[in-house]
Amino acid sequence: DGGITQSPKYLFRKEGQNVTLSCEQNLNHDAMYWYRQDPGQGLRLIYYSQIVNDFQKGDIAEGYSVSREKKESFPLTVTSAQKNPTAFYLCASSGKTSGRAGPQETQYFGPGTRLLVL
Amino acid sequence: GENVEQHPSTLSVQEGDSAVIKCTYSDSASNYFPWYKQELGKRPQLIIDIRSNVGEKKDQRIAVTLNKTAKHFSLHITETQPEDSAVYFCAASWAGGYQKVTFGIGTKLQVIP
Numbered sequence: 001d002g003g004i005t006q007s008p009k010y011l012f013r014k015e016g017q018n019v020t021l022s023c024e025q026n027l028n029h030d031a032m033y034w035y036r037q038d039p040g041q042g043l044r045l046i047y048y049s050q051i052v053n054d055f056q057k058g059d060i061a062e063g064y065s066v067s068r069e070k071k072e073s074f075p076l077t078v079t080s081a082q083k084n085p086t087a088f089y090l091c092a093s094s095g096k097t098s099g100r101a102g103p104q105e106t107q108y109f110g111p112g113t114r115l116l117v118l
Numbered sequence: 119g120e121n122v123e124q125h126p127s128t129l130s131v132q133e134g135d136s137a138v139i140k141c142t143y144s145d146s147a148s149n150y151f152p153w154y155k156q157e158l159g160k161r162p163q164l165i166i167d168i169r170s171n172v173g174e175k176k177d178q179r180i181a182v183t184l185n186k187t188a189k190h191f192s193l194h195i196t197e198t199q200p201e202d203s204a205v206y207f208c209a210a211s212w213a214g215g216y217q218k219v220t221f222g223i224g225t226k227l228q229v230i231p
Contacts, residue, residue, distance in 0.1 A: 033218070033219075041223060041224075042124075042207060042221045042222060042223040042224050043162070043207065043221040045218055048218055058218065090161065090162070105150050105211055105212075105219070106152060106164055106167065107152075107164075107219055108164070109161040109162050109163070110161060111160070111161050112160075112161055
């Protein structure tokens, strides 16, 4: 949705390199999420954060790390320990959205970052 | 934890026909069920959702039904159009908090003109 941005759109990683994907939201949402999407597969949860300075592992957290120092930002680092990082990465947020109807548990997604390995 | 199964994985329909996608969930505590549409290379976008205190919800050509006893919910698209072609995901979560959402594997819908 327009209130969530991800950068870059494409990212290339060299072997052994750590890379960081950016996710920013201006919806004043408390919760933020990172998903990985592989071709023909659904959305798999990597990490999620319900509040600043707190986050939990999702279903496939190995090889990834996150931080939540600000409410608006939830960057994801793909470490060299992630041996198969090529995928489409989606960030999402949820919470009470000013000026918008709907339950607070509805997740709104960013445009995604496609990570490729050189 | 929650497990959401979705079928079929692919669905082809003629333009103007109806399409139905079905999902089941395992956790009886789940009470919020959103559906997302994802066009190729784009972000998933919410198209309709339903809470467990409602059996059916409709929005123009799209409807969702929920059978809480059987833990089944379905998406119905009537009078399909080529622009309905996309991947559709069902999901389940517990409303009222920031609990994680569990997604189905997705259904690729192709509407043939």
